[in-house]
Amino acid sequence: MKSSLKTWHIHINGLVQGIGFRPLVYNEALTYGLNGWVKNDNDGVHIEVNASREIAHIFYQSIINNPPERAKITVSNIIQVPIRDYRQFEIIHDTMSEHAKVHLTPDFATCDNCRSEMFAPKNRRKHYPFITCSECGPRYSIVHSLPYDRENTSMDVFTMCEVCKSEYSDPADRRYYAQTNSCPFCSIGLALYNSKKKELSNDITTIKQIISKKWSQGEIVAIKGIGGYLMTCCASNAKAIATLRVRKRRPNKPFALMYPNLDLLDEYSLCEEEVKAISDHVSPIVLVSKQEKIKILEGICDSLSRVGVMLPYAPLFELLLDEYKKPIIATSGNIYNAPIVFQDEKALNELFEIADLVLVHNREIVVPQDDSVVAYTSYFKKRVVFRRSRGLAPTYFNDDLKLTSNNILAMGAFMKSTFTACHNGNIYISQYLGDLDDFDTQQNYLHTLNHLMRLLRLSPEKIVVDMHSDFLSTQKGKALALMLEIPLLEVQHHMAHFAALIGEHNLIHTEEKVLGVVWDGTGMGNDGNIWGGEFFIYHDYQFDRCNHFPYFHHLANDKMAKEPRLSAFALCADLKAVQGIIKSKFTDIEWKIYTQKLKNNNVLKTSSIGRLFDALASILGLSDIQTYEGQAAGLLQVKAEEHFNEYGLDYDISYGIKEMGSNFSGSELLRLIQSDLRNEIDVSCIAAKFHLTLVHWIDYIATEQQVAKIGFSGGVFQNTLLIDLVIFHLAERYELLFNQDLSPNDENISFGQLIYAEIESIRQKI
Ligand SMILES: [Zn+2]
Ligand SMILES: [Zn+2]
Structure with missing residues (x-):
């Protein structure tokens, strides 16, 4: 040398x-x-x-x-x-030498090069359903252990053929060192089964033809994808969709559509941001405007204004849709509320309850994930994450966010659960793991947590849990803290939401007061009531609740969230005139029982804006009993959008907050709305005025609190119209902060718990 x-x-x-x-x-x-x-x-x-x-x-x-x-x-x-x-x-290869510090790479949708090869007549991977390269294919979903090398993934059981091996070891080849490399000669196996569990074919050409035929005949096919099984059927066959709804016990919740290619999405007139999102390497479901000219079946997404669309993100889907040439319904392959099915045996044992055929392959999925979901607001094109999962999880980057506590595990919320681990300074946020009231979802939460703990060899020094509940994630957190003999911190639900915003925007050390508007359906508050219409001030490492939507009765526990008519009932307890509108929604016996309940002094109170949306949807005749979360609020949003579409976003008449002043309350609001109804004001106009009232109320509180920065979090801020209105009316006078990489809904609670723990530890030192 x-x-x-x-x-x-x-x-x-x-x-x-x-x-x-x-x-x-x-x-x-x-x-x-x-x-x-x-x-x-x-x-x-x-x-x-x-x-x-x-x-x-x-x-x-x-x-x-x-x-x-x-x-x-x-x-x-x-x-x-x-x-x-x-x-x-x-x-060179190396063995695990210390605790993992590396970021985990998410799964990538098929890249353009692989796509061209797959359809090139002479390519040796022509129509190969598992084509990948160094830039695309599954990653996080197939990792058993670290570092990311083939023997540590579920590719370990497949031996590369000589040609693949030479690609793998040729520095000039684009599959050089591609751990997921395989080809038709050293293929991942595919098998199509009928409901008698008889294998119909293992050949892609035959399988494509059979599935195409079955789709056109209205049958339902379960297909193993990247993060789990998807349930599919023809999107233009009303009978197939109706059958899928019955078998899935999912009467109304919208289905997403998978289109064969971007050209077929032309009719949606997608904006630039939507096109980019839909075709990038994450390839999420994008909720796009369903314009009148678009003929999609009622059964797909009832009367909502948006429909979820995506492109085939795995080569297998791409091949099947290339054959079929029409959009299909593609929804998580699960039974009722359970998590997405990802194991083949379980798929063959359970999915025939719904599917007529099941398409299996033998590349094992280690970490199940649903499809990610994003939307862009209609006017300002602000990106809103609805679900953060495949392609996004579990990485989280925020260069400016430096935490003093390096090893913390935050367990998340009960609904839309996730967990967040800060490990050797890196932050990992799990994929969306679902609502923890279901046994299988609980198992899935534990499976994913244990996997990540093992993968990264997590050694938390502190555990953070929700303050007021004792559901699985909290129990597990408490047990871990006890076992590891480390401190446990409990954080209130809405403060965690706000802390998530503070973290995303690097405002932990801000010297300015920040107003946090945290609106959602339900979360236990520090005073024993159900919060959900909260205003906080963050200042000096302290969260203070400075205002909230005036309390009204919280009726019938969980039932209230499912039945908007109950929210209407609770809000108009003292309003005889409004009671007249909603009485017909109840039987005499029900009316008597609920009236009795209201008289009970022990009845809980709530400040939930989610329930306020529900109440209004019921009073306006849009929804009395909802079959999925957010249905009533979604319908109310659609009505308001109709009005703004006609009169422009600058339409600005509300139920005057200034006039109501300290009298502002749910019942006062309903009184004004009832008077509009009596004057036969259009429902869409009332819905628009209601949205504007909320925006003006935020303005009113922000003025009162003398802040320059306002942050917004909680499930209510999945309402893309509300976001546009907030920006339209407030952006000139305030700096507005929305969740960016994280969803505003309860998925961000675990990250917020982590940030809260950081703030708490700083506060203790000063
Ligand atoms: Zn590729
Ligand atoms: Zn090969």
Whole structure:
């Protein structure tokens, strides 16, 4: 080795594994003629080279300035180390040397190169349903352990054929070091079963034809995808959709549609942001406007204004839809409220309750995930995450968010559960794991938690749980704290929502007061009532509840959330005139029972804006009993949108907050609405005025509190119209903060708990 050559060690961390980082480094090393090695380790990518100081730094800069497309570098450095003499450059394997610090790479949708190869007549992977490369294919969903190498994934059971092996070891090949590499000669196996569990075919060409035929005949096919099984049927066959609804016991909740290609989505006139989202490597379901000209069946998404659409994100779906050429319904393959089915045996045992055929493949799914869901507001194109799962979880990057406590586990909420782990300074937010009132969902939560704990060798120093409940995630958190003999912190639900915003926007150390508007359906408050229409001030590492929607009766526990008519009943307890409107929604006996309940002094109170939306939807005749969460509020939003579509977003008549002043309450609001109804004002106009009233109320409180920054979180802020109105009316005078990478709904609670713990520990030190 020349004497001018020194040995240099480079460390790069972030999202750096499973995206072609090592091949890129290898090629760069060859370009510069450097000897040494590159390897994946539990804290990212490590490189060692022999080079002069100048060349080493040029090499280093060229890597960190031009990393692979999907990479995200959070840490990088180069240091000189004792001289070692290397004779070549190689990619080396290493065993787990310490606790994992690396970010987990999410799953990627099929890339353009693989797509072209799959349809190229002479390509050796023509019509191969598991085509992948260094830039696409499953990652997080197939990882057993770290570092990300083939033997640590569910690809370990497949032996590459000679051709695949040569691609895998050729630095010039785009499958160089692609851990998911396979081809028709060393194929992942596919098998189509009928309801008698008889294998009909294992050949993709035949399978495509059978499934196409079955779809056109109105049959339902369960197909194993990336994060689990999807239930599919023809989207233009009303009978098939009706059958799917009956078998899934899902009377109204909208279904998502999978389109064969982007061209077929033309009729939706998607905006630029939507096109980008729908076709990028995450490939989520995008909730887009369902314009009048679009002929989709009523049974898909009743009278909601948006419909969920996506493109085939796995080559298998792409091939099936290329054959069928029409959109299909693609919804999570699960039984009723249970989580998505991802194990083949369970699929074959259970999914025939719904499906006529089940298509299985033998690449094991280790971590189940639903499809992610996003939407863009109609006017300002603000992105709203509805569900953060496949393609997004479990990575979370926020370069400016530096926490003092490095190892914390936050267990999340009861509904839309997730957990968040801060581990060696990295933050991992689990995929959406569902509502924990279902046994299978509980098992799935524990499965995912245990998997991530094992994968990263998590060693939390503190556990954070919800303050007021004793559901599974809280129990598990308490048990862990006890077992590990570490501190436990309990955080109130809505404060966690607000803390999530503070964290996302790096405002932990802000010196300015921030107003938090946290509106949702339900969360136990510190005073024993059910909160959900909250205003907080964050200042000096302190959260103070400064206002809330005036309390009204909380009736019949969980039933209230399912029956908007009960919210209407509770809100108009003292309003004879409104009672007249809703009396017909109850039987005489029901009316008597609920009236009796209201007289009970022990009845809980609630400040829930979610329930206020419900009440109004019921009074306006839109929904009395809902079959899925958010149905009534969604219908109310649609009505208001009709009005704004006609009169413009600058329409600005509300139920005057200023006039109501301190009299503002649910019953006062209902009194004004009832008077509009009596004057035969259109329902869509009333819905619009109601939305504006909420915006004006926020303005009123913000003025009162003398703040310049307002943050919004909680499920109510999935209402894209409300967001547009807030921006339209308040953005000029306030800095507005919305959840960005996280959903505003309860999925963000676990992250908020983590941030709250950080704030709490800072507060204790000052
Ligand atoms: Zn690819
Ligand atoms: Zn092969």
